[in-house]
Amino acid sequence: EAQVTQNPRYLITVTGKKLTVTCSQNMNHEYMSWYRQDPGLGLRQIYYSMNVEVTDKGDVPEGYKVSRKEKRNFPLILESPSPNQTSLYFCASSLQGRSTEAFFGQGTRLTVV
Amino acid sequence: GENVEQHPSTLSVQEGDSAVIKCTYSDSASNYFPWYKQELGKGPQLIIDIRSNVGEKKDQRIAVTLNKTAKHFSLHITETQPEDSAVYFCAAPRRGQGNLIFGKGTKLSVKP
Numbered sequence: 662e663a664q665v666t667q668n669p670r671y672l673i674t675v676t677g678k679k680l681t682v683t684c685s686q687n688m689n690h691e692y693m694s695w696y697r698q699d700p701g702l703g704l705r706q707i708y709y710s711m712n713v714e715v716t717d718k719g720d721v722p723e724g725y726k727v728s729r730k731e732k733r734n735f736p737l738i739l740e741s742p743s744p745n746q747t748s749l750y751f752c753a754s755s756l757q758g759r760s761t762e763a764f765f766g767q768g769t770r771l772t773v774v
Numbered sequence: 775g776e777n778v779e780q781h782p783s784t785l786s787v788q789e790g791d792s793a794v795i796k797c798t799y800s801d802s803a804s805n806y807f808p809w810y811k812q813e814l815g816k817g818p819q820l821i822i823d824i825r826s827n828v829g830e831k832k833d834q835r836i837a838v839t840l841n842k843t844a845k846h847f848s849l850h851i852t853e854t855q856p857e858d859s860a861v862y863f864c865a866a867p868r869r870g871q872g873n874l875i876f877g878k879g880t881k882l883s884v885k886p
Contacts, residue, residue, distance in 0.1 A: 701878065
């Protein structure tokens with residue numbers, strides 16, 4: 662089954678403790694991205710990647726890192742999480758970026774206390 | 775800067791009525807306009823999209839219209855059903871970059 666898999670689905674952590682949210686897709690898509698969803702603000706892009714070893718900042722990149730060492734994986738790294746990073750996070754992939762269908766993961770609910 | 779504005783933010787309709795959600799975009803060069811539906815506890819899912827070479831596209835009870843002159847596009851849902859209740863997002867390509875800008879979403883509630 663074609664899908665985007667994120668882990669974990671739920672995470673509660675403390676301020677400053679490094680964490681990684683994993684994202685994997687099995688559709689051989691070139692383009693992957695991370696979004697955060699907050700009430701009243703919709704989906705805001707954090708980072709995106711157009712191919713292996715090619716990443717770029719989205720609208721809200723501060724406090725986040727990403728890497729794209731393999732085509733299928735695009736982990737989101739929070740080196741020193743803060744409470745303002747409490748949010749619902751989505752990973753997405755698409756065949757060729759902005760003009761093709763994006764497939765979203767199920768989401769990761771992150772709480773930083 | 776570039777923006778996609780979506781209205782209304784919430785919409786409540788009776789089952790069987792129609793629902794319309796409207797988005798405006800700023801980049802006149804945009805050529806692809808998708809609509810996503812997000813059900814509770816799930817990620818957004820594409821329901822329909824339109825490219826700039828057509829003015830309207832239909833898929834059963836949903837349709838999207840595009841007015842390039844006015845730079846707006848709309849989602850139309852006819853004969854709404856309770857399972858249409860969800861958050862809907864529009865999106866448009868960002869100029870010069872490989873990504874999409876999303877609207878802030880519309881929470882649609884269909885009352886039985």
